[in-house]
Amino acid sequence: MIALLDKAPLGVAVRIARINWNAMSDDEGRRLREFGLMEGCEIMPLHRGSIFSRDPLALTIGRMKVIIRSNQAAAIEIEAITA
Template sequence: MIAKLDSSPLGIAVRIARIDWTSMSHDEGRRLREFGLLEGSEVTPLHRGSLFSRDPLALTIGRMKVIIRSKQAAAIEVEPATT
């Protein structure tokens, strides 16, 4: 089952299936690649923004914690991680 990263449940690891690089700027894409957000990577959404906003989204990639914008997370399709 494919879903978007911005709507993935918190605390549950998912695997990145596809990223729509055309929906973001070159600099945004470069930043996400530097963080290790690539097809096949496993990430775990940790928490979302504040009480009134879903932006930004904090997640773990390996041992690193990363914060991305909801717009960027919406461009990332994920599937359940096989553990």
């Protein structure tokens, strides 16, 4: 099942299926690539913004914690990790 990262449940590891690089600026895309966000990468959404906002989204990539914006997360399609 494919879903968008901005709607992903927290605390559940998922795999990046596809990233719509055209939905973000070149600088945003470069920054996400530098963090290791690529198709096939396993990530875990940790928490979202505050009580009043869903922005930003914190996630784990390997041992690193990264913060991305909700609009960036909406450009990332994810899938469940099957054993």
